[in-house]
Amino acid sequence: xxxxxxxxxxxxxxxxxxxxxxxxxxxxxxxxxxxxxxxxxxxxxxxxxxxxxxxxxxxxxxxxxxxxxxxxxxxxxxxxxxxxxxxxxxxxxxxxxxxxxxxxxxxxxxxxxxxxxxxxxxxxxxxxxxxxxxxxxxxxxxxxxxxxxxxxxxxxxxxxxxxxxxxxxxxxxxxxxxxxxxxxxxxxxxxxxxxxxxxxxxxxxxxxxxxxxxxxxxxxxxxxxxxxxxxx
Amino acid sequence: xxxxxxxxxxxxxxxxxxxxxxxxxxxxxxxxxxxxxxxxxxxxxxxxxxxxxxxxxxxxxxxxxxxxxxxxxxxxxxxxxxxxxxxxxxxxxxxxxxxxxxxxxxxxxxxxxxxxxxxxxxxxxxxxxxxxxxxxxxxxxxxxxxxxxxxxxxxxxxxxxxxxxxxxxxxxxxxxxxxxxxxxxxxxxxxxxxxxxxxxxxxxxxxxxxxxxxxxxxxxxxxxxxxxxxxxxxxxxxxxxxxxxxxxxxxxxxxxxxxxxxxxxxxxxxxxxxxxxxxxxxxxxxxxxxxxxxxxxxxxxxxxxxxxxxxxxxxxxxxxxxxxxxxxxxxxxxxxxxxxxxxxxxxxxxxxxxxxxxxxxxxxxxxxxxxxxxxxxxxxxxxxxxxxxxxxxxxxxxxxxxxxxxxxxxxxxxxxxxxxxxxxxxxxxxxxxxxxxxxxxxxxxxxxxxxxxxxxxxxxxxxxxxxxxxxxxxxxxxxxxxxxxxxxxxxxxxxxxxxxxxxxxxxxxxxxxxxxxxxxxxxxxxxxxxxxxxxxxxxxxxxxxxxx
Numbered sequence: 001x002x003x004x005x006x007x008x009x010x011x012x013x014x015x016x017x018x019x020x021x022x023x024x025x026x027x028x029x030x031x032x033x034x035x036x037x038x039x040x041x042x043x044x045x046x047x048x049x050x051x052x053x054x055x056x057x058x059x060x061x062x063x064x065x066x067x068x069x070x071x072x073x074x075x076x077x078x079x080x081x082x083x084x085x086x087x088x089x090x091x092x093x094x095x096x097x098x099x100x101x102x103x104x105x106x107x108x109x110x111x112x113x114x115x116x117x118x119x120x121x122x123x124x125x126x127x128x129x130x131x132x133x134x135x136x137x138x139x140x141x142x143x144x145x146x147x148x149x150x151x152x153x154x155x156x157x158x159x160x161x162x163x164x165x166x167x168x169x170x171x172x173x174x175x176x177x178x179x180x181x182x183x184x185x186x187x188x189x190x191x192x193x194x195x196x197x198x199x200x201x202x203x204x205x206x207x208x209x210x211x212x213x214x215x216x217x218x219x220x221x222x223x224x225x226x227x228x229x230x231x232x
Numbered sequence: 233x234x235x236x237x238x239x240x241x242x243x244x245x246x247x248x249x250x251x252x253x254x255x256x257x258x259x260x261x262x263x264x265x266x267x268x269x270x271x272x273x274x275x276x277x278x279x280x281x282x283x284x285x286x287x288x289x290x291x292x293x294x295x296x297x298x299x300x301x302x303x304x305x306x307x308x309x310x311x312x313x314x315x316x317x318x319x320x321x322x323x324x325x326x327x328x329x330x331x332x333x334x335x336x337x338x339x340x341x342x343x344x345x346x347x348x349x350x351x352x353x354x355x356x357x358x359x360x361x362x363x364x365x366x367x368x369x370x371x372x373x374x375x376x377x378x379x380x381x382x383x384x385x386x387x388x389x390x391x392x393x394x395x396x397x398x399x400x401x402x403x404x405x406x407x408x409x410x411x412x413x414x415x416x417x418x419x420x421x422x423x424x425x426x427x428x429x430x431x432x433x434x435x436x437x438x439x440x441x442x443x444x445x446x447x448x449x450x451x452x453x454x455x456x457x458x459x460x461x462x463x464x465x466x467x468x469x470x471x472x473x474x475x476x477x478x479x480x481x482x483x484x485x486x487x488x489x490x491x492x493x494x495x496x497x498x499x500x501x502x503x504x505x506x507x508x509x510x511x512x513x514x515x516x517x518x519x520x521x522x523x524x525x526x527x528x529x530x531x532x533x534x535x536x537x538x539x540x541x542x543x544x545x546x547x548x549x550x551x552x553x554x555x556x557x558x559x560x561x562x563x564x565x566x567x568x569x570x571x572x573x574x575x576x577x578x579x580x581x582x583x584x585x586x587x588x589x590x591x592x593x594x595x596x597x598x599x600x601x602x603x604x605x606x607x608x609x610x611x612x613x614x615x616x617x618x619x620x621x622x623x624x625x626x627x628x629x630x631x632x633x634x635x636x637x638x639x640x641x642x643x644x645x646x647x648x649x650x651x652x653x654x655x656x657x658x659x660x661x662x663x664x665x666x667x668x669x670x671x672x673x674x675x676x677x678x679x680x681x682x683x684x685x686x687x688x689x690x691x692x693x694x695x696x697x698x699x700x701x702x703x704x705x706x707x708x709x710x711x712x713x714x715x716x717x718x719x720x721x722x723x724x725x726x727x728x729x730x731x732x733x734x735x736x737x738x739x740x741x742x743x744x745x746x747x748x749x750x751x752x753x754x755x756x757x758x759x760x761x762x763x764x765x766x767x768x769x770x771x772x773x774x775x776x777x778x779x780x
Contacts, residue, residue: 181699
């Protein structure tokens with residue numbers, strides 16, 4: 001672990017990474033990828049768990065255990081005009097994606113990437129802002145793709161574990177509400193989203209979210225008042 | 233002095249086109265309606281008393297056997313093309329005034345065929361060769377020529393004004409021009425009944441009192457040219473071709489040639505201010521095989537888009553199953569449909585994102601080049617009662633057209649949120665009740681018992697903590713499946729279940745191993761509740777959605 005990352009692990013210490021977030025020109029002038037360091041917008045509800053004010057370009061954010069969380073990450077960026085692609089994920093629920101706010105006309109799907117998925121992902125990282133990958137990957141391929149994302153200023157979003165991930169988001173403690181014993185319907189799911197990672201993300205963060213909330217869009221879970229007895 | 237013109241007029245063209253298109257009986261009384269009023273009717277219908285502008289019910293009252301057709305300007309124009317081409321084969325400079333009426337300068341053909349009458353006869357024959365009846369009129373000026381064609385008259389040079397003078401002012405209101413019914417009505421109430429009387433008014437007075445359009449009408453009534461004729465010319469040959477010597481067998485070499493060809497096509501299109509929305513790709517192999525495929529695109533093609541499509545096509549031909557025995561000898565790119573290039577311009581707001589759009593589209597095109605055009609898809613949301621019906625997957629770059637209308641209410645939909653995973657092939661499942669018997673759906677879509685456990689393929693089972701439904705849906709039950717194969721009638725019962733965390737189950741987490749999204753998940757997720765959308769169809773339960 002470098003000195004910088006260990007610094008970042010301390011509370012209240014801001015590293016140069018945090019400063020660079022709003023200074024895209026600096027990264028461009030330094031000869032790196034032109035877009036590296038810039039941040040793609042993400043929903044406010046997720047701000048509590050992400051180490052950056054959005055999805056930092058060039059980063060790898062692994063999402064584990066929840067496709068709904070993945071859609072929540074894509075929602076703001078695609079609605080703001082970024083392009084997204086999902087590779088190797090047959091059966092992604094496009095209706096649910098639209099309900100959680102993803103602009104589906106900007107989401108391309110490559111459900112069956114053939115026998116050389118790494119070259120497909122590499123080609124997409126060259127031009128697409130957000131690339132979601134599914135399936136299992138060899139460690140060396142994974143690290144190479146993360147490096148490519150860093151170089152090209154794209155955000156790599158693997159669904160599942162990923163050795164070189166900057167941040168890993170994990171959903172746990174899911175509780176569904178709305179369904180009864182043959183009555184009602186699934187309405188919302190309360191989950192705990194936990195983030196762990198390296199560098200700026202080394203400090204673990206977590207929050208409770210409704211994922212999906214009512215109607216499909218994620219919302220922050222609020223402390224619900226306990227039931228009160230009402231006269232009459 | 234206005235130009236001397238032949239006007240070739242096909243009587244009742246909208247009706248003729250409609251009947252030809254539908255393949256109906258050409259002599260049956262028919263009428264074409266726009267906004268419930270007669271736009272045009274056939275001769276038989278006219279004899280029965282049907283008139284322009286009449287309501288449909290009244291027209292049918294006068295002529296009960298009337299064949300009713302809706303007005304379709306595109307159909308009129310499409311079917312008129314052979315007529316225009318037939319006229320064009322005899323006389324250059326054809327101007328299509330509207331489908332049903334073309335004008336062509338008289339001087340050339342009259343000189344070539346000896347006289348105006350001889351040329352007119354040739355024109356009638358040529359159009360009859362295309363299977364259409366027509367009448368020809370000859371006069372100075374388009375307006376006079378068109379009216380002469382209706383009467384089958386030849387107006388002597390310089391006599392157009394005299395020819396028009398006794399005609400009624402109602403003639404000013406022609407279907408191809410602006411709506412002049414107000415002007416005609418006004419003139420009639422002013423006591424001006426004939427075109428000659430209107431033409432006798434001073435132009436200054438007409439302009440100050442009736443406005444700019446009336447000036448055009450006044451010019452027409454005086455037998456003068458309305459506007460400089462914009463001539464239709466034979467479509468310039470926009471196709472580009474390239475000979476490949478030696479013949480190319482490898483895709484990358486062919487793609488290299490395709491890129492240069494695409495550039496030259498686009499510079500040729502750009503010279504004319506056009507952009508291509510439908511592209512024909514033709515290849516000819518050394519052993520004489522010819523392949524052709526048309527690519528249609530939602531947006532006008534860019535040079536790189538064109539090159540990509542050519543490359544995919546060559547890829548498909550050279551690397552596909554029906555690989556030709558020899559290399560490709562020549563390539564032709566033929567724009568089959570062009571639009572004005574304005575469609576390609578980015579507006580100011582979008583131009584900021586234009587570059588990234590370009591980059592993304594190039595990436596998608598590259599993946600399509602690697603895996604074939606069907607590998608990159610995008611979902612289009614449409615209407616439907618189930619999540620897998622509400623999405624239609626189209627190739628990237630194709631038109632985004634939904635299947636059903638999403639605005640319709642679609643009663644019986646499972647309310648949102650929708651499942652985030654919709655497996656391409658549903659996973660089979662078993663639903664058990666308290667005593668371990670399978671839950672079946674009985675008469676009137678009732679469950680035989682409360683679902684208690686769900687067994688997924690592989691024998692792992694989890695306890696049901698909550699469930700909702702069943703929601704039955706019976707679609708197209710009125711159809712006879714034997715006679716109308718598709719879409720079939722469908723009866724299904726949907727149910728949402730929430731399964732308990734896998735403290736109790738044998739193996740956790742990896743229950744739905746058919747889904748790659750699941751891979752790499754650790755067993756700790758097994759503590760979570762899992763929600764599934766179960767569908768009972770054709771006697772068995774299937775998992776058709778998972779909420780993750």
